[in-house]
Amino acid sequence: MSNVPKITTYTAPAGGWGSVKSLMRQARQSKQPISILPGLAKINKPDGFACVSCAWAKPAKPHPAEFCENGAKATFWELTADRATPALFARHTLTEMRGWDDFKLESTGRLTHPMRYDAATDRYVETTWEAAYAAIGAEMKAIQADDPKRTVFYASGRASLETSYMYALLARLYGNNNLPDSSNMCHESTSVGLLESIGQPVGTVRLDDFEAADAMFFFGQNPGSNSPRMLHQLQEAVQRGARIVTFNPLKERGLERFVNPQDPVQMLTQNATQISCQYHQVKAGGDIAVIVGMAKALLEADDADLKRGGKGVLDRAFLAEHTTGAEDFIAYVQTQDWLALERESGLSRTAITEAGGVYMSAKSVMGIYGMGLTQHKLGVQTVQVLVNLLLLRGNFGRPGAGICPVRGHSNVQGQRTVGISEKPELVPLDKLKALYGFEPPREEGLATVDACKGIIEGTVDAFIGLGGNFLRAVPEQGMMEEAWPRMRLTVQIATKLNRGHLFNGRVAYLLPCLGRTEVDQQASGPQTVTMEDSTSCFHGSKGFHAPAAETLxxxxxxxxxxxxxxxxxxxxxxWDRWVDDYATVRDAIEATYPELFKDFNKRMHTPGGMEKPLPVRDLIWKTESGKAEFKLPKSLSASFAGDGPDVLRLMTLRSNDQFNTTVYGYDDRFRGVDGTRMVLFLNKKEMARIGARAGEMIALETVAGDDVVRRIDGLQIVPYDIPDGCCGAYYPECNVLIPLWQHAERSKVPAAKSVPVRIVR
Structure with a gap:
């Protein structure tokens, strides 16, 4: 792999031979492609294992290869032949390894032995499982005796439903609801916004809705890199005549054109399918203005049709029977000025009206979005305004219609379903009390930003991490890394080494675990675990590969x-019976959530997934009013503002060669960047305005209005098609620029998609 930065222009579509070549490279890098290849056929199949990458849905009739480029990369990455043994840690201090980048750290391979941090030598040293559990238990008991609320139980989004249920129960038996998770950093704006608007905290769409939708509207989501299997549904929808309209600050190749690697004709001819019929490059944080503009165009068309003697274009019967607050929203939209809508969105009235025309001409419409909507100051309200737009024409409760938040981690939605939540009102605490004979804590726990604040301020003494790379994923990295060693206890459960493991409390352990691809042998035999996908379907998952080490x-x-x-x-x-047979954990999950998990063990391998009930699909609204509720935004801009003509809105991005904080390499082929991740994407107009040149090395500083200096050096300017006033750079490197207090109102999701910054030379 080249370490020399190379900037080019990539013109090929998503998928195609580019995807195949990328997989071949990753297979070679894993050093055992022959043993891995048979396992790829098992990904996302009813008798196989759930992909360890994204949470996209699994079809009842899977493709021969029901995996994508990123899913295969994640599988290769987990099944690497490299091993991070105790010998590695004997050769390197943690201070030394802090100088390594994310790719090099994880490239050391799979962790094999439980390790204890030795502060005297600044190294991890091998220990036994028995000694580790005894020492951790003693520390946890001592902290609990002082105040159980001083311990945090963090979970990344990959742990199974079984593990997540037990982990949440552990935290509550311990005495707190401090259960922050990766949802706090991405889709908590969805959970808050949808619950208030429609009465359920998750989307309303199933996979078969893609076969019935007349139109789909994408906002702030990039399936080409983040959920590539979704491109199959989009391609099939376009081929049958559905129209896709996209609003994204950047041109993402998967939403432009796609060549299906499983279609021999397309692979031979490279005749790509055009995915979006309209592609609008909205300004970062400008989605509220876009959606309100589309609603304004809709109301103007409705008024004109009524004057002609027509019935109008609003679904008035649906609004009267199923909603409340429509009049207030309509009045709000009618008072908005087109000049303001254009200014805040970065789009012309014509572009917004044309998008509205597609919406009006379609009977069944889906609104699909990702973190481009949720990671803003007004992320919750942005989600709710999208709901408003769908409600105006009754786009709920019929095939092909509804709202579809696309989740990232493979079980981030599922772990919330089974109790990993800092909000006690979302968990059946009385049921837990009856089942397990204890009084669950009723006080709200710490979300991710609260946990970070507690660590910085010294009110958190212990951090237990169930997977993930917490220190690398959170905002305020400088303060967090400085404060982390002041904690009394840190425990990390992981498959591979990452930067978060290089900072430790006074007592610290690194506990290596099995991966989902591996056979999990317990007393009753090989075990099955379960996951929930983005469309609220549960799936069984059985590993196929021998464990990376017998010690795991x-x-x-x-x-x-x-x-x-x-x-x-x-x-x-x-606890011991649950370990011996995971089916008994699923029985416990069913006993706790009988409406959601009826006949769980019998139905978990249902092709296409065991469906979780979604009341809104039956037009049942579990809101305070018993109806869908229109919500008004407080501003047309969802972003935090920074003062000064030199202030840009920074969007943090993932490359094509990473998934969340896991970096598989340095090739972001869709953006033409190879050999580096230290780049700043900026359009040529902005470059000319500030006198910057391509290839120039600069620094970025946050414009936050406080006394903290947040800065990243060594970024290379890359000319790129990106809206005026905006810039883009990679996550997690640029998390150092995000102030802890710049998060979405009420959901506390870090506002990573529009950070006010300025260029420093």
């Missing part, structure tokens, strides 16, 4: 052993 333990067992070591005995919580 499963996440289920690690959680159970931590619970036994740190909690008083409770005969009603069968």
């Amino acid at each position: 333990q499963s996440e289920v067992r690690i959680v159970a052993e931590l619970a036994k070591a740190s909690l008083a005995p409770n005969p009603r919580v069968p």
Whole structure:
């Protein structure tokens, strides 16, 4: 792999031979492609394993290869032949490894032995599982005796439903609801916004809705890199006549054109399918203005049709029967000025009206979005305004219509379903009390930004991490890395080494676990685990590969052993039985959530997934009013503002060669960047305005209005088609620029998609 930065222009479509070549490179890098290849056929199949990458839905009739480029990369990455053994840590101090980048750290391979941090030598040293559990348990008990609320139980979005249920129970038996997770950093704006507007915190769309939709509107989502299997549904929809309109600050190749790697004719001819019929490059944070503009165009067309003697274009019967607050929203939209809508969105009235025309001409419309909507100051309200638009024409409760938030981590939605939440009102605490004979804590726990604040301020003494790369994913990285060693206890459960493992509390352990691709052998035999996808369907998952080391333990067992070591005995919580047979954990999940998990063990391998009930699909609105509720935005701009003509809005981005904080390499082929991640995308007009040149090395500083200096150096300017006043750079490198307090109102999601910054030379 080249370490020399190379900037080019990539003109090929998503998919195609570019995807195949990328997979071949990753297979070679794993050093055991022959043993891995048979496993690829099992990805996302009813008798196989759920992809360890994104959470996109699994069809009832899967393709022969039901995996995408990123899913295969994630599989290769987990099944690498490289091993991070105790010998690695004997050769390198943690201070030395802090100088390594994310790719090099994870390239050391799979962790093999439980490790204890030795501050005297600044190294991890090998320990036994028994010693680790005893020491961790003793520390947790001591902290609990002082104040159980001083311990945080973090979960990334990859842990299974079984592990997540046990982990949430562990936290509550311990005495708190401090269960921050990766949803706090991405789609919590969805959970808050949808619950208030339509009465359920998740989307309303199933996979078969893509076969019935007349139009789809994308906002702030990039399926080409983040959920490539979704391109199959989009291609098929376009081929049958559905229209796709996209609003994204950047031109994302997967929403422009796609060559299906499983279509021999397309692969031979390279005759790509055009995905979007309209592509509008909205300004970062300008989505509220766009959506309100589309609603304004809709109301203007409605008024004109009524004057002609028509019935109008609004679904008045639906609005009267199923909604409340429509009149207020309509009045709000009618008062908005087109000049303001154009200014805040960065789009012309003509462009917005043309998009509105597609919406009006379609009977069944889906609104699809990602973190481009949720990671703003007004992320919750942006989601709710999109709901408003869909409600105006009754786009709920019929095939092909509804709202579709696209989740990232493969089980981030599922772990919330089974109790990983800092909000006690979302968890059946009385049911837990009845089942396990204890009084669950009722006080709201710490979300991610609250946990970070507590660590910085010294009110958090212990951090237990179930997967993930917390320190690399969160805002305010400089303060967090400085404060982290002041904690009394840190425990990390992981498959691979990452930067978050190089900073430790006074007592610290790194516990290696099995990956989802590996056979999980317990007393009752090989185990199955379960996940929930973005469309609220549950899937069974069975590993196929031999474990990376005989010393590894499963996440289920690690959680159970931590619970036994740190909690008083409770005969009603069968930790050992749950470890022996995960089916008994699923029985416990069903007993706790009987409406959601009826006949769980019998139905978990249903082709296409076991469907979780979604009341809105039946036009049942579990809101305070019993109807869908229109919500008014407080501003047309969703962003934090920065003062000065030199202030830009920074969007943090993922490359084609990464998934979340996992970096597979340095090739972002869709954006023409190879050999580096230290780039700043800026359009030529802005470059001319500030006198910048292509290839110039600059720094970025946050314009936050406080006394903290947040800066990243060594970024190379790359000319790129990006809206005026905006710039883009890679995540997680640029998380150092995000102030902890710049988060979405009420959901507390870090506002990573429009950070006010200025260029420093």
